[in-house]
Amino acid sequence: MTLQVQDPPISARIRENLGNLAEALRRNPTMLFGLVVLSAMAIAAFGAPYLGLDDPMRQVPRERLHGPSADSLFGTDMFGRDLFSRVLHGGQISLIVGLSVAFLATTIGMVIGLIAGFNRHVDAVVMRFMDALMSIPAILLAIALVALWGSSVPNVILALTIPEVPRVVRLVRSVVLTLRDQLYVQAAIASGTSTPRILLRHIMPNTIPPIIVQATYICAQAVIFEAYLSFVGAGTPPEIPSWGNIMAEGRMYFYQNLGIILFPGIFLAITVFAINTFGDGLRDSLDPRMQRRV
Amino acid sequence: MSDTPVLEVKDLRKHFPIAGGLLQREQARVYAVDGVSFSVGHGETLGIVGESGCGKSTAGKVILKLLEPTSGSIHLKGKDISKLSRREMHPHRREMQVIFQDPYASLNQRMRAQDIVAEPLGNYEEGSSRRARLEKVAALFNKVGLRRDFMNRYPHEFSGGQRQRLGIARALALNPELIIADEPVSALDVSVQAQVINLMMDLQQEFNLSYLFIAHDLAVVQHISHRIGVMYLGKLVEITDKRSLFRNPQHPYTEALLGAVPVPDPRRRRQRVVLKGDVPSPITPPKGCNFNTRCPYAFDRCFQEEPELREVARGHLAACHLR
Numbered sequence: 001m002t003l004q005v006q007d008p009p010i011s012a013r014i015r016e017n018l019g020n021l022a023e024a025l026r027r028n029p030t031m032l033f034g035l036v037v038l039s040a041m042a043i044a045a046f047g048a049p050y051l052g053l054d055d056p057m058r059q060v061p062r063e064r065l066h067g068p069s070a071d072s073l074f075g076t077d078m079f080g081r082d083l084f085s086r087v088l089h090g091g092q093i094s095l096i097v098g099l100s101v102a103f104l105a106t107t108i109g110m111v112i113g114l115i116a117g118f119n120r121h122v123d124a125v126v127m128r129f130m131d132a133l134m135s136i137p138a139i140l141l142a143i144a145l146v147a148l149w150g151s152s153v154p155n156v157i158l159a160l161t162i163p164e165v166p167r168v169v170r171l172v173r174s175v176v177l178t179l180r181d182q183l184y185v186q187a188a189i190a191s192g193t194s195t196p197r198i199l200l201r202h203i204m205p206n207t208i209p210p211i212i213v214q215a216t217y218i219c220a221q222a223v224i225f226e227a228y229l230s231f232v233g234a235g236t237p238p239e240i241p242s243w244g245n246i247m248a249e250g251r252m253y254f255y256q257n258l259g260i261i262l263f264p265g266i267f268l269a270i271t272v273f274a275i276n277t278f279g280d281g282l283r284d285s286l287d288p289r290m291q292r293r294v
Numbered sequence: 295m296s297d298t299p300v301l302e303v304k305d306l307r308k309h310f311p312i313a314g315g316l317l318q319r320e321q322a323r324v325y326a327v328d329g330v331s332f333s334v335g336h337g338e339t340l341g342i343v344g345e346s347g348c349g350k351s352t353a354g355k356v357i358l359k360l361l362e363p364t365s366g367s368i369h370l371k372g373k374d375i376s377k378l379s380r381r382e383m384h385p386h387r388r389e390m391q392v393i394f395q396d397p398y399a400s401l402n403q404r405m406r407a408q409d410i411v412a413e414p415l416g417n418y419e420e421g422s423s424r425r426a427r428l429e430k431v432a433a434l435f436n437k438v439g440l441r442r443d444f445m446n447r448y449p450h451e452f453s454g455g456q457r458q459r460l461g462i463a464r465a466l467a468l469n470p471e472l473i474i475a476d477e478p479v480s481a482l483d484v485s486v487q488a489q490v491i492n493l494m495m496d497l498q499q500e501f502n503l504s505y506l507f508i509a510h511d512l513a514v515v516q517h518i519s520h521r522i523g524v525m526y527l528g529k530l531v532e533i534t535d536k537r538s539l540f541r542n543p544q545h546p547y548t549e550a551l552l553g554a555v556p557v558p559d560p561r562r563r564r565q566r567v568v569l570k571g572d573v574p575s576p577i578t579p580p581k582g583c584n585f586n587t588r589c590p591y592a593f594d595r596c597f598q599e600e601p602e603l604r605e606v607a608r609g610h611l612a613a614c615h616l617r
Contacts, residue, residue: 183400190358191414191464192387195380201413205404 024285031281037274041267045091054082056089056241065256074259077250086241087263093242094223094271097157101222102215104161109168110211114199116169117176127173130166138163139228146234156235160222171214175207209286216279220272227268243268298372299333300472300504301357301390306330306366306376308349308356312577325576326352328528329366331603334472337498339505341519341536343512343551347573349528350508351395354476357506358392359383371471388418391465395477397457401449407460408445411435414467434463438493455486462493472504479514491518512555516540524548527584528576530603534610544612546589583615591616 025032048056054072060080068075074083112130116123133141138160145159179185179202188198229235230244238245243264250260307328314321327349334340342350355361357368359375368376375386391414394400401410411431415422432442438459449457458478465473475494479487495518497503509515515522516536523533524547532545543549546567553566569588574580580587583596595615603613 183394183396184402186355186360187392187394187400187461187464188402188413189360190387190390190392191468192384192417193413194417197417201405202402 024281028281028285030277031285034274034277034279034281037270038278041091041271041274042095044088045095048085048088048092051088053085053088056081056086057239058082065253065260067257068259074263075257077246077257077260078253083246083257083259083263086246087243087267090241090243090246090264091267091271093153093236093240094226094244094268097153097160097226097236098219098223098271098275100157101160101164102219104157105164105218106168106211106215108161109165110172110204110207112165113169113172113207114176114204117173117203118180118195118199123173126169130169133163134166136163139225142225142229143232143234146229151235151237153236153240156226156229159229160225164218164221168211168214168218171210172207175210176203179203179206213279213283213286216275216282220275220279223268223272223275227264299335299369300338300371301506302333302367302369303353303357304331304367304369306353306356306368307364308352308361309364322577325528325579327356328579330525330528330530331366332523332530332533334504334506336471336504337502338521339498339507339519341507341509341515341522342525343509343515343522344525345510345573347576348525349576350510350525351476353525354392354474354506354508358390358474388414388468389470390472390474391468391470393458393461393465393473393475393478395480397454397461397481398449400461401457403449405448406445407440407447407449407452410449410460411463411467414464418468430467431463434466437466437497438463453486454482455490458482458486458490459493462490462497466497466501469501470503472506474506474508476508477510478507480509480511487514494518512551524551527573527579529584529613531585531614532610532612533603534607534612538607538610542607542610544606544610544617545585545614546591546616547585548612583613 025035058081060076063072063076063080064078066072066076066080072082072084074087077083077086112126116126141163142156142159145162146155149155149159176199185198185202188202193201226235226242227244227247230242231248233248236242236245238249246264247261250257254261307330308326309328310324310326311320312322312324313319330349330353332340342353344350352361356363359368359378359380363376366376367374370386370390373386375383378386405413408428408431411434412427415427415430419427428445431445435442435445440456440459440463444452444456449460452460458481461478478494479490482490491514494505498505505518507515507518519536521533521535522539523530524539524545525531526547532539532543532548534544539548540552543552550567550569553568567590571588574584574587580597582598583589583592583601586592586596589596593615599615601613601615603611604617606612606617
């Protein structure tokens with residue numbers, strides 16, 4: 001008789017999880033649509049340098065503010081730079097900012113939320129601080145922070161992360177509070193499991209599904225806010241093309257070439273829409289109550 | 295074997311404050327457990343019965359130090375653990391384990407059966423290899439009658455009875471002396487109840503375990519217990535060995551409880567004490583004897599003076615002015 005006391009291989013677990021995702025996508029076509037559009041946007045943005053497009057920085061003063069033509073698909077801006085190339089390259093900043101903010105805000109929020117949910121003394125102090133932070137409008141706080149630190153992409157990411165943290169903290173804390181009294185957590189305490197292990201092993205895995213969903217909304221929000229910041233001149237440095245920058249610089253000239261405002265705007269809207277669609281689909285497939293209805 | 299009981303509880307109280315008003319000040323308290331004393335010897339099973347809300351589960355949680363006692367002492371193998379902090383409590387936890395009522399809620403759905411049972415081992419045997427721990431888990435699976443090839447499964451792939459066996463395996467993992475079983479079979483089918491109870495009794499024989507067995511089902515308690523304590527509204531009203539409790543109940547509440555057990559014989563007419571009304575709120579327990587609102591024999595003294603738990607016969611304690 002062979003003794004079966006081994007863990008299943010990691011590859012089997014990964015395959016299981018990927019299988020679940022594929023199944024969810026198959027059952028939820030709008031979610032698939034969101035994912036496909038988002039992937040296309042990411043490939044276009046990060047693949048732009050390899051597409052043989054014009055250099056987004058190269059100025060051709062003779063061809064300023066031309067309309068769309070076969071030569072330059074979206075036309076040119078006031079310095080004669082190719083708008084199509086600039087819009088694609090601009091997507092890099094938006095996506096980097098969106099994803100980084102979503103990742104940072106959920107990670108920081110998760111850690112603070114777990115601790116606040118489990119320790120009443122920390123909770124009292126931290127949550128009042130979070131309440132205070134939430135009372136400041138996110139965009140104003142972000143503008144103030146960038147003004148304070150100076151404009152650079154990492155600073156924009158940080159400035160957009162900080163206002164998002166309190167919402168994640170609240171979400172994680174609420175899950176922790178309901179799980180803390182579950183019998184299996186009590187059983188773990190009774191069998192001598194330390195608090196950090198209880199948090200990591202028994203509580204954190206249950207906070208991940210709602211957090212992933214929240215992360216998609218934060219990502220969409222951050223893409224928009226990055227454009228706001230650039231538009232009001234408190235964001236990404238002007239030499240780097242981003243959707244907000246292109247619109248901000250071009251807003252004086254849209255009578256000559258409407259595309260200068262229109263195309264970055266459309267790309268921004270499509271990206272945010274795709275992220276939100278994907279997030280909605282994730283929520284539906286991760287929420288067991290919704291699952292049966294779909 | 296030494297004379298010190300495995301568990302000795304003295305005048306244990308657990309009150310829950312009810313906060314209210316603008317400043318969240320204490321407005322009232324729930325007297326969930328209000329002065330309970332008993333002891334459990336080596337290899338002994340003490341059954342605690344009572345209707346829901348009488349504080350029996352709370353008492354179990356306080357003894358496990360999942361809740362802090364309001365006052366009183368808990369001696370585990372002679373050492374008072376009632377005031378120990380969580381850190382100081384750690385070495386003592388392995389001597390006292392728990393089996394919960396609900397085999398669905400007491401197992402983490404996201405963990406494999408083997409990891410659930412191995413968790414206590416990991417907490418106390420830091421040095422041991424994972425492989426050695428899994429070998430131990432396999433042996434425990436054998437002991438509680440689960441197949442080894444189920445070790446990789448998740449809790450939802452087990453039946454209720456099998457889940458409770460998993461709970462028992464987890465409780466046994468650290469070789470404890472005392473297991474606090476909080477209604478371990480109430481959520482199971484009757485036929486499965488018998489299997490789990492018999493398993494618990496076999497394990498008691500094999501490992502000389504002591505049980506504090508909390509339940510509301512008198513038949514189950516009668517089957518497994520050596521001694522039985524009856525709780526009512528946060529207090530122990532009677533405690534004695536199984537035989538004298540069933541033959542010769544001394545407290546009117548015990549009498550009524552026993553009278554409520556159905557007898558499988560339609561022709562037999564019994565004299566029953568039928569209780570009227572509900573259990574009073576544990577927020578405002580009655581003055582005098584807690585049971586005076588429902589007791590058929592209550593007289594003046596019961597409304598003024600609280601009866602003490604006294605020895606009414608050898609080894610038979612009851613809290614009633616009539617005895």
